[in-house]
Amino acid sequence: xxxxxxxxxxxxxxxxxxxxxxxxxxxxxxxxxxxxxxxxxxxxxxxxxxxxxxxxxxxxxxxxxxxxxxxxxxxxxxxxxxxxxxxxxxxxxxxxxxxxxxxxxxxxxxxxxxxxxxxxxxxxxxxxxxxxxxxxxxxxxxxxxxxxxxxxxxxxxxxxxxxxxxxxxxxxxxxxxxxxxxxxxxxxxxxxxxxxxxxxxxxxxxxxxxxxxxxxxxxxxxxxxxxxxxxxxxxxxxxxxxxxxxxxxxxxxxxxxxxxxxxxxxxxxxxxxxxxxxxxx
Amino acid sequence: xxxxxxxxxxxxxxxxxxxxxxxxxxxxxxxxxxxxxxxxxxxxxxxxxxxxxxxxxxxxxxxxxxxxxxxxxxxxxxxxxxxxxxxxxxxxxxxxxxxxxxxxxxxxxxxxxxxxxxxxxxxxxxxxxxxxxxxxxxxxxxxxxxxxxxxxxxxxxxxxxxxxxxxxxxxxxxxxxxxxxxxxxxxxxxxxxxxxxxxxxxxxxxxxxxxxxxxxxxxxxxxxxxxxxxxxxxxxxxxxxxxxxxxxxxxxxxxxxxxxxxxxxxxxxxxxxxxxxxxxx
Numbered sequence: 001x002x003x004x005x006x007x008x009x010x011x012x013x014x015x016x017x018x019x020x021x022x023x024x025x026x027x028x029x030x031x032x033x034x035x036x037x038x039x040x041x042x043x044x045x046x047x048x049x050x051x052x053x054x055x056x057x058x059x060x061x062x063x064x065x066x067x068x069x070x071x072x073x074x075x076x077x078x079x080x081x082x083x084x085x086x087x088x089x090x091x092x093x094x095x096x097x098x099x100x101x102x103x104x105x106x107x108x109x110x111x112x113x114x115x116x117x118x119x120x121x122x123x124x125x126x127x128x129x130x131x132x133x134x135x136x137x138x139x140x141x142x143x144x145x146x147x148x149x150x151x152x153x154x155x156x157x158x159x160x161x162x163x164x165x166x167x168x169x170x171x172x173x174x175x176x177x178x179x180x181x182x183x184x185x186x187x188x189x190x191x192x193x194x195x196x197x198x199x200x201x202x203x204x205x206x207x208x209x210x211x212x213x214x215x216x217x218x219x220x221x222x223x224x225x226x227x228x229x230x231x232x233x234x235x236x237x238x239x240x241x242x243x244x245x246x247x248x249x250x251x252x253x254x255x256x257x258x259x260x261x262x263x264x265x266x267x268x269x270x271x272x273x274x275x276x277x278x279x280x281x
Numbered sequence: 282x283x284x285x286x287x288x289x290x291x292x293x294x295x296x297x298x299x300x301x302x303x304x305x306x307x308x309x310x311x312x313x314x315x316x317x318x319x320x321x322x323x324x325x326x327x328x329x330x331x332x333x334x335x336x337x338x339x340x341x342x343x344x345x346x347x348x349x350x351x352x353x354x355x356x357x358x359x360x361x362x363x364x365x366x367x368x369x370x371x372x373x374x375x376x377x378x379x380x381x382x383x384x385x386x387x388x389x390x391x392x393x394x395x396x397x398x399x400x401x402x403x404x405x406x407x408x409x410x411x412x413x414x415x416x417x418x419x420x421x422x423x424x425x426x427x428x429x430x431x432x433x434x435x436x437x438x439x440x441x442x443x444x445x446x447x448x449x450x451x452x453x454x455x456x457x458x459x460x461x462x463x464x465x466x467x468x469x470x471x472x473x474x475x476x477x478x479x480x481x482x483x484x485x486x487x488x489x490x491x492x493x494x495x496x497x498x499x500x501x502x503x504x505x506x507x508x509x510x511x512x513x514x515x516x517x518x519x520x521x522x523x524x525x526x527x528x529x530x531x532x533x534x535x536x537x538x539x540x541x542x543x544x545x546x547x548x549x550x551x552x553x554x555x556x557x558x559x560x561x562x
Contacts, residue, residue, distance in 0.1 A: 095554065095555075096553070096554050097551045097553075162549065163548045163549060164549075186543075186544040187541075187544050187546075187547055187548045188541065188542050188543075188544060189541050189542060189557050190548070190553070190554065190557045190558075192554075192558060205554055207548045207553075260468075260469065260470050261469050261470060261542055262467075262469075263467040263468050263469060266468055267444045267468045267471070267488045268443065268444060270378045272377070272378075272471070272488075273376065273377055273471065273473075273486055274376075276470050276471045276561065277471075277473060277561045279561075280557065280558045280560075280561045
């Protein structure tokens with residue numbers, strides 16, 4: 001068990017089982033062949049062949065594509081293929097900053113192998129004895145990864161809200177962080193990975209933030225998504241990350257990036273080059 | 282002119298013009314076809330075909346390969362093909378931590394497209410007005426990149442010295458940093474790139490360090506390699522990096538990584554994802 005194992009777990013995929021997802025001539029994702037076959041049932045929305053799933057060129061605008069795709073997907077939600085419909089829209093396009101070609105229900109995003117974005121916040125305290133990190137434990141009734149460890153604050157990045165505003169909103173809901181404190185979260189980079197799941201593909205990017213917290217700050221969860229918070233010496237978080245799968249898979253990458261940037265994994269580590277390069281897979 | 286231009290300049294290459302360099306069955310680099318043709322003149326050392334340059338299997342040990350390759354390369358130094366022989370050995374192997382298959386003269390490394398490693402130190406001062414960075418200007422008589430801007434302290438990583446010891450040594454020689462201060466340099470990651478040059482290929486890794494300097498520290502160059510040091514507000518270093526080619530090419534990556542980690546390039550930057558991922562090309 002090693003940091004490289006955690007990175008590898010986030011990057012397992014075999015694109016041979018997928019076809020490209022193309023919108024307005026732009027490749028924006030990947031669809032499993034088995035799901036592509038089911039999309040042939042919607043010829044007004046999806047054009048499917050052996051190589052690609054494309055959105056019909058007759059759907060020529062952002063709004064038309066967004067509406068038509070949502071209508072098609074509702075059937076998959078009804079029959080249980082797409083579980084946990086959230087009514088939250090994610091952007092679909094060639095890059096985070098656009099141009100965006102449509103918006104799509106969050107839960108459907110992996111079925112189309114579209115890159116999703118999130119914000120993850122490392123909450124930490126500087127003590128004379130070293131760094132301590134605030135770590136969340138996900139509620140046991142969460143639909144995804146119940147009971148697993150999580151970063152201090154984390155959330156998906158939907159359309160219609162800026163990154164820092166999303167951090168402030170999530171920090172309030174998940175950990176009761178006052179806005180004035182959350183605003184001090186410092187953007188320090190990102191991690192990326194590409195993981196095949198039962199549904200499809202997650203070629204995702206997490207925008208990371210460091211938030212130094214006062215010694216007397218105590219997080220309070222307000223949305224029921226976090227069962228408990230632990231404040232642990234960073235060495236304990238390192239050991240859990242390196243030797244267990246207790247963290248939700250992608251939180252491990254955020255942790256490892258934190259350890260690297262704070263000089264806690266030395267460059268003499270035999271896997272150092274592969275670790276740092278592996279955070280941007 | 283943009284940060285992405287600086288990253289692209291470090292990553293221009295076309296592997297079609299190269300063959301693999303193989304040692305003991307392990308691919309460890311790339312050789313330009315024109316240089317591979319010249320290596321056919323040393324059949325006891327190099328086995329050359331259309332796809333590979335290999336070191337003769339009869340050279341079965343680290344020492345035998347190191348000696349035989351050095352002997353063969355001396356002719357290229359004598360005829361001016363390899364310029365500026367330094368008598369400094371770099372490790373050659375599949376990874377930084379080995380196993381190392383031979384050691385090779387530093388100046389010859391790009392001819393064999395072997396990954397070279399360096400240590401680069403961001404020297405900075407925290408002021409009430411923001412960060413300031415110490416920037417070196419290379420001496421005009423340096424054989425490589427004369428007169429260009431450079432990171433505070435930087436050097437290649439030869440065999441036989443640890444990374445932090447190399448930082449301490451280079452910080453002393455290049456900037457007169459006392460060892461006790463240099464030892465506080467914090468390892469914070471690495472940048473990597475792959476640049477084709479007239480000689481060959483540089484698929485290199487730079488181990489990066491942040492060194493916070495006291496306000497009253499003033500660097501003094503002791504080895505004649507730096508003509509002057511400038512202490513500039515980080516915004517000025519950002520503008521130079523973004524809009525000019527005044528820095529030695531790979532120092533731009535170290536600068537950009539610093540800007541990202543210190544929250545100076547916001548994630549709202551339209552190129553943010555490509556910038557951060559591009560630092561690990």
